[in-house]
Amino acid sequence: MTGRHAPETLIARYADGSLPDADAWSLEKHLESCASCAGRVSGAVRATAAGAVLADVRDAVLAAATPAPAEAPPPRTPRLLWAAAPAVRGAWLPAVLLVALGAVLLAHVAGFSGARSLLLAIAPVVPVAGVALSYGRHADPLHELAASTPSAGLRLVLTRTAVVLAVSLPLLTLAGLVLPPPGGPGAAAWLLPGLTLTLAALALGGWLGLRTATAVTGGGWLCAVLAPALATPDGAVARHLSDQLSAYVGGAATQGGWAAAAALCAVLLAARRTAYDRLERF
Template structure:
């Protein structure tokens, strides 16, 4: 086809718009339209204005608003607002690689207990409470947060960001860990006993991080908890770290940590307001 002496008639243009031409015919008409202003004007008269308007609107929306990442879409379906969903999607410890490695570690720890019996609870008790702690440690921090500059220059408070990401880490990790806990041999209360230290170590980490940062704080918490579990193997029963008396200690630690965190957050806000 050329633009000299030939133009596509209305039936041909209509068939092209309807998609009823074969591949060769459709490609020929399309190439002709690229070079022929008269046929482009003719096809514009055939296309209904509302249809054309919707088509261009779709193109504009696709270009200006690309599809949101899967993590953001899932969060939106759960009722999370888009700004919060975007902040969650940037969280390191909510990415597939981190979650997969955490669940693999939990799986191996659970398998070790199943093969060793109730007297060998140390692998699970060592790993399960530490997974949410390490997840929270990876969830924020000026050196690891890809949105650090955004958080620092917008009204979205860091304390709120830390809280949202902490809750997201707990929601993503604890259900799977709880299911694995059901497989543990021994008394029924053991399936939930690990939750005490798991939930207590998170506020302890947050409070400690307000002084020394998340990396150092997570290292201190990990060493301290490992010492509790490993040292208990020599002198007390395997269930000692999660028995009732110790649960009260974890509760007290959590309450003290929350108080420290609130005081530190209030102090930081006061300092920020004076600068």
């Protein structure tokens, strides 16, 4: 395209089906915000043989439609549920419950003193994994249809991310509150790290793809927190894990660093928002 509008040659090739997919997608994206070009494309398509067939189909549909009394506009809730449903189905929600209940059982049944520290170490990667499992062909049987709608791209990813956070944050924080404190960080100390890792995965997803980005961020966190504690020669895993978490999430200065990192990731995500327009589209 040249200037602010699509040239006639581009529109003609689009109408007769000879325009490459990448150029056709670019033109369709332009049409979402340009009524003038949309009208020209519509006229070009109507002038082709396919346009006559589409006109006949349209007339038949209008003829078969019967007048109906005025009704209230349909509620928006079903659309929201359709967009958010993959974020709360499948294996992810049982996994969240398993993490929360497992930590409670370790503390109150098995008597493991480091149950809260273990929960705080795992909790930040739970929403990251939920985001990876709620978007893409592997998660949504209607992904191809969803990816072709105006609500696709980053808007759809953020909708499902919000659902993942709304489910995992209160469940895991509540589980942390009922665990005996080990003297380390509090039950809510993981919230900012979890939010930051989720935003970092979304920002990296524009370059690496969503599943790879979540593997990098979630795996990096687990290696940084769990590996040193598990490798301790004296076997005091609970104490070393509590010390590790105090260094990573404890204190106002550390939490302030996580907040700044979350803001930076949000800025990067906003700057790369168009990368999600074609993420896993084809």
